[in-house]
Amino acid sequence: MPVRRVRINRIARGVTKAMPYKDIKYGVRAGVATITINRPEVHNAFRGQTCEELIDAFNRAAWNEDIGVIVLTGAGERAFCSGGDQKVHDGSYGGRGIIGLPVEELHTIIRDAPKPVIAKVRGWCIGGGNVLATICDLTIAAEDAIFGQVGPAMGSADPGYGALLLSNIVGEKRAKEIWFLCRRYSAHEALEMGLVNTVVPAARLDAEVRRWCAEILDKSPTAIAILKRAFNAGTEHMRGIGNQGAQAVSLYYQTEESKEGVRALKEKRKPDFRKARGMAKAGRPPRKRR
Numbered sequence: 001m002p003v004r005r006v007r008i009n010r011i012a013r014g015v016t017k018a019m020p021y022k023d024i025k026y027g028v029r030a031g032v033a034t035i036t037i038n039r040p041e042v043h044n045a046f047r048g049q050t051c052e053e054l055i056d057a058f059n060r061a062a063w064n065e066d067i068g069v070i071v072l073t074g075a076g077e078r079a080f081c082s083g084g085d086q087k088v089h090d091g092s093y094g095g096r097g098i099i100g101l102p103v104e105e106l107h108t109i110i111r112d113a114p115k116p117v118i119a120k121v122r123g124w125c126i127g128g129g130n131v132l133a134t135i136c137d138l139t140i141a142a143e144d145a146i147f148g149q150v151g152p153a154m155g156s157a158d159p160g161y162g163a164l165l166l167s168n169i170v171g172e173k174r175a176k177e178i179w180f181l182c183r184r185y186s187a188h189e190a191l192e193m194g195l196v197n198t199v200v201p202a203a204r205l206d207a208e209v210r211r212w213c214a215e216i217l218d219k220s221p222t223a224i225a226i227l228k229r230a231f232n233a234g235t236e237h238m239r240g241i242g243n244q245g246a247q248a249v250s251l252y253y254q255t256e257e258s259k260e261g262v263r264a265l266k267e268k269r270k271p272d273f274r275k276a277r278g279m280a281k282a283g284r285p286p287r288k289r290r
Contacts, residue, residue: 018060023050025075026057031068032213033061040076043124045085048095051102055109062113068221069213070113072136073120074129077202080119083127083150086265098246099253103128107161108239110135111232114225116216120209121145121187122202127154131162134169137228139195140209142202145187147195153182155261155271157249160242165235169194 018026023046025036035057037044046054061070074080084101096102110117110132119125119136127150133139151157157179167175170193177183187199200208216224252258257277264271 019053019056021053021057023047024053024057026060028061028067031066031217032071032210033057033064033067033069034071034073035061036073036075037081038075039085040074040078042085042087043079043082043126044074044076044129045082046101046128047085048097048101050085051097051106055102055105058106058109058113058117062109062115065221068115068217070115070117071120071209071213072110072117072132074122077122077144079124079126079129080121080145081126081129081132082124083129083131084156086154086262098243099250104160104239104243104246107131107135107242114228115221116224116228118209118212120205121147121196122205126150126184127156128158128162131158131166134166134195135161137231138197138212139190140205140212141187141190141196141199142205143187143199144202145190145196145199146184147187147190148182148184149179150182152179153261153271154265155253155258155273157252158242159245159249161238164238164241166195168235 021038023037023039025034025038027034027036035054037046037050037054039045039050058070061067084103098104116137117135119133119139121133121139121141123142123144123146125133125141125145125147127148130147130149133147149158149162151162157163163175163179166178170178174193178185185193185195187196190196191199198208255277256279257273260271260273260276
């Protein structure tokens with residue numbers, strides 16, 4: 001029993017040995033944990049390993065009492081995150097989780113962490129990356145940030161927080177526009193619709209995030225934890241809906257219509273979803289274009 005109590009305390013203090021990181025970077029300074037998706041060569045797109053490392057890092061920071069704020073960002077200046085890495089998606093991501101990526105666990109730990117999570121956004125914030133920024137408690141963006149969803153243009157969708165929480169933040173009409181048309185929105189347009197909290201020149205982004213973190217660190221951590229739980233309570237039903245929706249998406253990924261998006265990306269052409277859907281119904285697999 002004494003050994004077990006010591007281990008629980010070590011976990012609570014966040015000092016247990018972390019898994020080795022390849023796809024992310026983790027750092028702590030002055031009460032702020034910064035988690036950086038470190039795949040700039042693919043615009044910080046995430047794969048299964050990336051999600052596993054992010055989950056580990058968020059758990060590491062969430063329960064460390066010495067940390068008061070968590071910042072999520074992307075390496076380099078070109079992208080915050082461009083969503084799931086389509087190069088490793090061929091009808092299925094092939095890992096664990098409902099869709100082969102444990103994104104539902106990643107979304108959950110961002111919400112469950114009893115401290116504010118700030119998305120620091122430069123460049124592309126697209127697809128699953130836009131969902132991550134939406135789920136974060138606060139979003140601070142550089143003027144060069146670009147927001148938007150891409151699922152229906154790539155043979156994918158997020159019927160959970162990506163649709164439901166987005167609708168809760170920007171309104172149903174605008175959320176439908178974002179998803180159905182897959183347009184791109186500037187940082188100032190995202191600010192106007194309530195998707196981000198503030199926009200600053202790229203050169204001032206780091207300083208602005210530090211300023212917000214410092215203000216939060218001056219406040220009662222217990223009061224903030226209570227408030228975060230209260231905010232989450234109003235949207236907690238979305239977790240179950242999202243998990244159910246992900247089951248539908250996992251089945252969708254097995255269809256020729258969804259696979260057409262991956263094929264088109266690899267063949268560097270525009271996808272023809274309706275043709276792929278029609279050929280599948282006729283029992284004819286689509287031919288690879290030369």
